[in-house]
Amino acid sequence: MNPGGQRTQLDDVLIGGRERRQVVIVDYDPAWPARFERERDRVRRALGASADRIEHIGSTAVPGLAAKPIIDVLVAVADPDDDALIVAAMEAAGYELRVREPGHRMFRTPARDVHVHIRSERDPELLRHLSFRDRLRRSPDDRLAYQRLKRELATRDWDDINEYAEAKGPFIAAVLAGEDRDP
Numbered sequence: 001m002n003p004g005g006q007r008t009q010l011d012d013v014l015i016g017g018r019e020r021r022q023v024v025i026v027d028y029d030p031a032w033p034a035r036f037e038r039e040r041d042r043v044r045r046a047l048g049a050s051a052d053r054i055e056h057i058g059s060t061a062v063p064g065l066a067a068k069p070i071i072d073v074l075v076a077v078a079d080p081d082d083d084a085l086i087v088a089a090m091e092a093a094g095y096e097l098r099v100r101e102p103g104h105r106m107f108r109t110p111a112r113d114v115h116v117h118i119r120s121e122r123d124p125e126l127l128r129h130l131s132f133r134d135r136l137r138r139s140p141d142d143r144l145a146y147q148r149l150k151r152e153l154a155t156r157d158w159d160d161i162n163e164y165a166e167a168k169g170p171f172i173a174a175v176l177a178g179e180d181r182d183p
Contacts, residue, residue, distance in 0.1 A: 021158075021161045023068065023153065023154040023156075023158065023161065023164045024068060024069070024154065025066050025067060025068060025150050025151050025154045026066060026067065026068075026069050027066050028062075028063065028064050028065055028066060028067065029060075029069065030063075032060040032061075032067075032069075032071060033056065033061075035060075035071050035114075036056040036060070036061070036071050036073065039071055039073050039114050039116070040054045040056070040073065042093055042094075043073060043075055043090075043093070043116060045093065046089045046090055046092065046093035046095075047075065047077065047085075047086070047089050047090070048089075050077050050078065050085060050086075050089075051075050051076070051077060052076045052077060052078065052121055053074075053075070053076035053121065054073060054074070054075050054076075055073070055074045055075075055076075055129075055130060055133075056071070056072070056073065056074075056133075057072045057073070057074045057117075057129045057130065057133050058070070058071075058072030058115075058129075058133070059072075059136075059146075059150070060072065061133050061137075062133060062136045062137055062143060063137070064143065065136060065143050065146070065147055066147050066150065066151065067150070069113060070112070070113055070114065070115055071113065071114045071115070072114075072115050072117065073114065073115065073116045073117065074117050074119065074126060074129055074130070075116060075117065075118045075119070076119060076120065076121040076123075076126060077118055077119075077120065077121075078120070078121075079120070080103055080104060080105055080118045080119050080120055080123075081102065081103065083100075083105075086105055086118055087105065090105075090107045090116065090118075091107075094109065094110070095107035095108065095109060095114075095116060096108055096109070096110060098115075103119060103120060103123055104117065104118065104119050104123070104125070105117075105118040106118070117129075128176065131176055132172055132175060132176060135175055135176070136175075142175050145171070146168075146171060146175070149168065149171050150168065153167050153168065
């Protein structure tokens, strides 16, 4: 349940419930792309030909951007709701299911240092993630503003790690809309 004690949609999709964790932002690590490559290969071995596309997303996919040291992987499959295939294969590869919602599964490593999001190629969220990543890669101003926002948000005490992610939402929406921002 959320901090106000009321159940939300998020409470219905999280496996294991909400988590109170400190947000730690570290300087960009040039080893992150190689870590992604290893995880991409691991996911490809697990899902085989059913993985249509595997992309590095999130802040660790943007050279020079400070981030939580968590590698985010986006995988496009024909049917993300095919738990018999997806969940079994990912769990056999050592990932743990964290989110189950229509059209989206999120797995993570036991160390919580890799998140794998599985979606349909037609899911607008897939395009949103890739568009935001690409914009930050191209725009030093957006990248710096996002980094400042993330560092400021990391100083706050969050009841749930998802609140940190939600707090970045207006900035992300503004970047995707092409608006000027000043966090």
